[in-house]
Amino acid sequence: MENLTKDRGECQSSSNKKIKQSYTFEVHDFHFTQTIGNNDKEKKLIPPMFVKHLGKWLGDISTLRRPSGHQWRVHICTDRDGTFFSNGWETFYKDNCLDIGQVVFYTYVGGMHFDVKIFNKDGREKMWDSNFIQNSNEESDHDNPSTPDLE
Structure with a gap:
C-alpha cells in the first residue's frame, strides 16, 4: 500500500505561529480510503495519486454506489487545489x-464508477435501513443509512 502525505500549506494560529497542515491518503491499485474531515460537506478531494493513476480515463461525472445498490451521480472538478x-x-x-x-x-470498478463502503468511527460498517426510502433528487434513489444495534 502506498501512503501519500501532502502538505496543505501553512496557516497562522491565534498566537501568530505558523502551523503546517497535512493529510494522508492510502492508495492501493484501484482502491482508496478517506477519512471525513471538517471541510468535506460540499466537496471531497480525490487523492492526487489516484487521479494520476487514472490519467486520461478521469471523467467529468462519477457514480458512487453503496452495497445496497443505491447510487449517486457526482461531478468531478479540478481547480488549483x-x-x-x-x-x-x-x-x-x-x-x-x-x-x-x-x-x-472506494473501489474503482471502471468508467468512473466506484463502489463505496462507509465505516463508523468504531470501525463498524454503516448499514442501510431498507424500510425507509427517500427520493431526494431525480437522478437517484436513496435509503436512510444506519448502523444496526448489535447489543
Whole structure:
C-alpha cells in the first residue's frame, strides 16, 4: 500500500505561529480510503495519486454506489487545489449521514464508477435501513443509512 502525505500549506494560529497542515491518503491499485474531515460537506478531494493513476480515463461525472445498490451521480472538478468530487457530493454526504471521523472506502470498478463502503468511527460498517426510502433528487434513489444495534 502506498501512503501519500501532502502538505496543505501553512496557516497562522491565534498566537501568530505558523502551523503546517497535512493529510494522508492510502492508495492501493484501484482502491482508496478517506477519512471525513471538517471541510468535506460540499466537496471531497480525490487523492492526487489516484487521479494520476487514472490519467486520461478521469471523467467529468462519477457514480458512487453503496452495497445496497443505491447510487449517486457526482461531478468531478479540478481547480488549483486538486481534483474533487463536487456537485452531487453534498447530496451523497447528507443522504449517508456522513460525520467527521468516518471512513469511506472506494473501489474503482471502471468508467468512473466506484463502489463505496462507509465505516463508523468504531470501525463498524454503516448499514442501510431498507424500510425507509427517500427520493431526494431525480437522478437517484436513496435509503436512510444506519448502523444496526448489535447489543
